[in-house]
Amino acid sequence: MALSYKARKRWSLVVLLVGMPAYVVLAVTLMGHIQRLPLWLEVPAYLVLGFAWILPFKRVFLGVGQPDPDQPADHDE
Known part of the structure; x- marks a missing residue:
């Protein structure tokens, strides 16, 4: 069913x-439970975690910043 x-x-x-705030707390807690990684490995780990939250919600955000397609267009001519 499409939203x-x-x-x-x-x-x-x-x-x-x-x-998103709940995911940030979860990601930081997860990174805190593992042994401190070298900086060259820790930065990419945080980058991957930073982008991973959006993957399941990509369809929700699709077109949200655009005008409502269900509204009739106003043509003031």
């Missing part, structure tokens, strides 16, 4: 305001 534009917009806010 409507309004639903995608709402879910994107939930993901950004609740999910």
